[in-house]
Structure formats: structure tokens, C-alpha cells
Amino acid sequence: GENVEQHPSTLSVQEGDSAVIKCTYSDSASNYFPWYKQELGKRPQLIIDIRSNVGEKKDQRIAVTLNKTAKHFSLHITETQPEDSAVYFCAASTRGTYKYIFGTGTRLKVLA
Amino acid sequence: NAGVTQTPKFQVLKTGQSMTLQCAQDMNHNSMYWYRQDPGMGLRLIYYSASEGTTDKGEVPNGYNVSRLNKREFSLRLESAAPSQTSVYFCASSVGSGGWNEQFFGPGTRLTVL
Numbered sequence: 597g598e599n600v601e602q603h604p605s606t607l608s609v610q611e612g613d614s615a616v617i618k619c620t621y622s623d624s625a626s627n628y629f630p631w632y633k634q635e636l637g638k639r640p641q642l643i644i645d646i647r648s649n650v651g652e653k654k655d656q657r658i659a660v661t662l663n664k665t666a667k668h669f670s671l672h673i674t675e676t677q678p679e680d681s682a683v684y685f686c687a688a689s690t691r692g693t694y695k696y697i698f699g700t701g702t703r704l705k706v707l708a
Numbered sequence: 709n710a711g712v713t714q715t716p717k718f719q720v721l722k723t724g725q726s727m728t729l730q731c732a733q734d735m736n737h738n739s740m741y742w743y744r745q746d747p748g749m750g751l752r753l754i755y756y757s758a759s760e761g762t763t764d765k766g767e768v769p770n771g772y773n774v775s776r777l778n779k780r781e782f783s784l785r786l787e788s789a790a791p792s793q794t795s796v797y798f799c800a801s802s803v804g805s806g807g808w809n810e811q812f813f814g815p816g817t818r819l820t821v822l
Binding site: 699 | 748750753758764767798805807808810
């Protein structure tokens with residue numbers, strides 16, 4: 597079946613360093629790739645998304661890259677800050693459907 | 709706007725008891741979803757409703773039923789709770805196809821089945 601693999605499961609970085617989280621998807625029809633941030637005890641919230649007609653998208657310190665040939669996409673956070681500490685989920689889905697397939701999450705810890 | 713709201717926030721049930729989780733959204737979204745979140749397993753779709761009057765199974769529908777009461781409300785029912793249903797449950801909504809649009813999540817319901 598469809599699945600999304602996410603790595604690493606935990607990631608610790610020093611404040612100011614960059615963090616990279618990688619996801620690989622199995623369904624070649626997938627064309628929408630959102631990233632959600634979930635702080636402890638809170639709801640998941642969208643931080644950035646990319647559609648398959650672009651290879652990269654940036655929003656301030658956050659960027660996402662997509663390689664459709666290899667079926668993987670990555671989240672890049674630069675100049676990390678303590679408030680970036682959270683669990684990050686990638687997901688893949690297909691236009692016209694209603695299902696996100698989520699990765700298993702990455703717990704990011706930014707050490708001050 | 710309150711966005712997506714859920715009740716209750718916490719619930720403890722005994723095995724075999726039933727309960728209904730309530731969800732409402734005030735964003736005039738067409739599509740609504742129920743997920744469960746378990747440690748190390750991400751979010752898994754239980755049921756979804758593409759539009760008022762329709763519901764469909766997701767990845768893990770066994771043991772659950774849903775009702776799309778109207779455009780705003782989507783409830784999840786556990787008829788006979790089991791310990792395996794201990795989880796955090798999130799409701800979400802999207803303006804159109806959730807496969808192409810942001811899904812907005814509610815605050816979650818933490819359910820424990822003893």
C-alpha cells in the first residue's frame with residue numbers, strides 16, 4: 597500500500613545550526629506534500645507545503661525541496677531557534693483524493 | 709472564528725463502553741476527517757467526509773462509526789471501546805479535496821480505555 601517513510605525519528609541540533617528532515621513516498625501519483633509542526637500537547641499545524649509542479653519552496657527560514665524522480669522530499673530549517681523544537685510530520689497526497697499519508701514524525705530538539 | 713473544535717478534551721472509558729467524540733468547524737469547509745495519533749505511528753486516517761452527506765473509510769476504520777450531521781459537524785463513535793483504541797483523536801477539515809489543500813486540525817481528544 598501507500599506509505600511515507602520519514603527520517604530521522606529524532607534530531608538534536610545546536611541553536612543556530614540547520615536541520616534537515618527527509619521523507620520518501622511510494623505512490624508515484626502523489627503530487628501534494630505538506631509539512632506539519634506539532635508542539636507538545638498541541639494540534640498539528642501546517643508550516644509549508646509544495647506541489648509537484650515546483651522543485652523548491654522557501655518561507656523565511658524554512659524550505660522544502662522535492663525530487664519527483666527519486667520520490668523524496670525534504671524540510672530544511674536554517675538558523676534554528678529553541679521555538680523550533682517540536683515534532684515535524686511530512687505527508688503525501690494526490691489531488692482529487694481526500695487522504696494524506698503521514699510519515700511517522702521527527703522530534704527536533706534545538707539546544708540552546 | 710474558533711476554527712475546528714472538539715469535545716471532550718479528555719475521556720477515560722472502561723472496556724465495552726461507548727462514546728461519541730464531537731467535532732465542529734466554522735470555516736465553511738466541505739471536507740472533514742478523523743485521525744488517531746499513536747506514539748511512533750504518526751497520524752492515521754480513520755474516516756473522512758468529502759462533503760455533507762458522504763462518509764468513507766480511511767486506513768483504520770474498524771471499531772468506529774461516523775456521522776456527518778451537517779456541513780459543520782462530524783462525529784466519531786466508538787460502540788464498544790477496547791484498550792487498543794487508547795489514543796489521541798484529531799478532527800480536521802479542509803475547504804475542498806484534502807489531497808490538495810491544507811487540513812486544519814482541532815485540539816484533539818485524549819482517550820484512555822481501561
